[in-house]
Amino acid sequence: xxxxxxxxxxxxxxxxxxxxxxxxxxxxxxxxxxxIRTRTGIQSxxxxxxxxxxxxxxxxxxxxxxxxxxxxxxxxDLFILASVTPDNTTPSSATKIAGRLGFRAGIPAFDISAxxxxxxxxxxxxxxxxxxxxxxxxxxxxxxxxxxxxxxxxRNTCVLxxxxxxxAVLRAREGxxxxxxxxxxxxxxxSDGSLFDxxxxxxxxxxxxxxxxxxxxxxxxxxxxxxxxxxxAEQVMKETGISSEDIDWFVPHQANIxxxxxxxxxxxxxxxxxxxxVDHHGNTSAASIPLAIYENMLSGxxxxxxxxxxxxxxxxxxxxxxxxxx
Ligand code: ACO
Numbered sequence: 514x515x516x517x518x519x520x521x522x523x524x525x526x527x528x529x530x531x532x533x534x535x536x537x538x539x540x541x542x543x544x545x546x547x548x549i550r551t552r553t554g555i556q557s558x559x560x561x562x563x564x565x566x567x568x569x570x571x572x573x574x575x576x577x578x579x580x581x582x583x584x585x586x587x588x589x590d591l592f593i594l595a596s597v598t599p600d601n602t603t604p605s606s607a608t609k610i611a612g613r614l615g616f617r618a619g620i621p622a623f624d625i626s627a628x629x630x631x632x633x634x635x636x637x638x639x640x641x642x643x644x645x646x647x648x649x650x651x652x653x654x655x656x657x658x659x660x661x662x663x664x665x666x667x668r669n670t671c672v673l674x675x676x677x678x679x680x681a682v683l684r685a686r687e688g689x690x691x692x693x694x695x696x697x698x699x700x701x702x703x704s705d706g707s708l709f710d711x712x713x714x715x716x717x718x719x720x721x722x723x724x725x726x727x728x729x730x731x732x733x734x735x736x737x738x739x740x741x742x743x744x745x746a747e748q749v750m751k752e753t754g755i756s757s758e759d760i761d762w763f764v765p766h767q768a769n770i771x772x773x774x775x776x777x778x779x780x781x782x783x784x785x786x787x788x789x790x791v792d793h794h795g796n797t798s799a800a801s802i803p804l805a806i807y808e809n810m811l812s813g814x815x816x817x818x819x820x821x822x823x824x825x826x827x828x829x830x831x832x833x834x835x836x837x838x839x
Contacts, residue, residue, distance in 0.1 A: 514689075515688065516687075516690040517687065517688070518644070518694050518695065519640040519644065519683040519684070519686075520683065520686040521696065522581075522583070522584075522682050523578045523579065523580070523582025523583070523681065523682040524577075524578055524581060524680065524681050524682075524806060525573075525574040525575060525578030525581060526574050526577065526678060526680070526803065526807045527570040527573035527677065527678045528559040528794075529559045529560060529562065529677070530559075531561070531562060532560075533675075534556065534557045535556060535557065535672070538671065541666075541671070542666060542672075544668045544672055549672045552771070553672065553769045553771070554773070554789070554792055555769075555770075555792060555795050555796075556793060557793050558674065558676075559676055560676055561658045561660060561676040565658070566600045566658065567596050567598050567599060567600055567606055567656050567657060567658045568600045568606040568609045568610050568613075570658070570676070571594055571654050571656030571678045572610045574654055574679055574803075575614060575652055575680040576614060577680070578652065578654075579614070579682060581682075582682035584684075586614045586615040587615070587617055588649075588650050589682075590620055590648035590650050590651060591620060591621050591622075591648045591651040592610070592620065592621070592651070593622075593623060593625060593638060593651070593652075593653045593654070594610065594622075594625070594653075594655075594656060595631025595632050595634060595655045596631065597626055597628055597631070597798060598657045598658045598724075605622065605624040606624055607622040607623050607624050608623075610622075625638070627702075627704075627799070627827070627829065627831045628712075628799070628827030628828035628829055628831055629766050629826060630702065630825045630826055630829075630831040630833045631655050631798070631825075631831075632801075632803055633823070633825050633833035633835055634702050634831070636653055636681075636700055636835055637700040637833065639651035640683065640697045640700055643683060643684075648685075649684060650682065650685070651682070652680060652681070653680065654679065654680035654803070655678070655680075655797075655798070655799030655802065656679070656680075656799065657677065658676045659675070659727070659796070659797065659798050660675070662714055662724055662725065662727055663727055667726075669729075670728070670729060674797070675795030677797040677800040679802070679804040679805075679807055680803060681803055683696075692836075692838075695818075695838050696837065697837050698836040699835065700834070701745055701749055701833055701835075702832075702833035703741070703832050705829070705830050708733075708737065711734055711737070712727070712729040712734050712827070712830070713725075713727075713728060713729075713828055735769065735771075735772060737826070738768060738769075738772050739772055739775045739779070741826045741832040742772070742824045742825070742826050745824040745826070745833055746765075746776070746822050746823075746824045749822065749834040749836045750836065752836075753836045757781050757822075759820060760820050760821065760836075761786065761821065762787075762809070762814075762820075763780070763786055763788065763822050763823070764802055764823035765788075765823065766801050766825035767789070767790050767791035767794055767796060767801040767802075767804075767805055768801075768826075769796075770792070774787075776824075788809050788815070790805040801825065802823050810839075819839050820837075820838050821836070821839065822834065822836050
């Protein structure tokens with residue numbers, strides 16, 4: 514039976530030009546390259562300068578995705594930006610970008626806050642609207658300037674994160690309703706608010722009238738991340754009727770190489786099929802997955818037609834997974 518699928522027809526990305534290495538961090542806090550590399554796998558990360566905002570890097574990523582998709586801004590029917598570091602508390606950064614890029618007046622454009630799982634939350638919403646026939650073309654983006662909500666004197670957190678943006682264009686396309694189809698084959702999203710305090714900013718608009726800075730219990734986050742990332746990937750593979758042997762690439766959220774390796778092992782996915790960018794991106798929160806996919810498409814590793822499984826988990830906790838054939 515035929516069905517509507519959301520085909521991903523273009524990706525885009527943007528990384529701030531400034532690169533911060535582990536040695537740079539060792540000059541700022543009591544840490545060293547060896548500790549950061551062995552505990553996290555991170556060697557360097559991109560950091561936005563003071564004047565570079567989330568909407569700027571997200572806008573560049575979206576513009577590139579639209580160009581790569583071969584569409585024009587007037588074709589966009591929906592725009593969702595996943596971010597926890599918007600330019601303004603209101604209006605949304607999505608509307609700012611929609612104005613800058615010339616999206617049609619009248620289309621829905623909004624931000625969503627789902628931390629590191631934000632891109633998958635956005636994918637779920639856009640895919641559902643496409644499959645319901647409400648829209649034909651959606652743009653989703655994950656973009657963060659996490660560096661702006663970090664305490665740069667706290668070695669527990671400041672070594673982990675980086676800034677960046679990734680975007681994708683989704684377009685309705687008829688499929689056969691099988692796992693051979695091109696496009697989004699399955700998505701799941703979840704949350705568990707009982708773990709709200711494990712990873713959070715220590716303030717916000719209505720509580721402290723500030724954005725707050727990131728605080729976390731790293732060991733707890735680590736433990737839950739391994740379980741939830743694995744569960745999400747297992748769920749979407751099961752729902753699609755595929756096994757880990759069928760997939761070409763596994764793209765887990767890029768938070769820590771040890772989390773990535775543990776999840777790969779639990780799912781029996783050989784490390785050669787696991788995409789890793791955490792070494793030079795750090796944890797870019799909602800931008801992590803589209804950045805990882807697109808960078809590996811540019812290098813020629815990920816190709817059109819490949820079957821991808823991705824999953825992410827972040828503050829909330831929120832998590833999710835997806836199966837996509839490019
Ligand atoms: N440099 C040197 N020492 C450090 C640093 C640092 N940057 N940071 C912490 N330490 C010290 C601590 O002070 C502590 O010292 P103590 O034992 O004297 O008190 C010790 O190192 C901590 O060591 P461990 O607890 O063994 O560190 P662990 O192996 O748990 O690694 C880490 C810590 C990297 C934070 C890990 O727990 C982790 O990655 N957790 C996941 C956190 C995460 O990814 N958060 C991002 C958002 S959520 C997500 O994206 C999934």
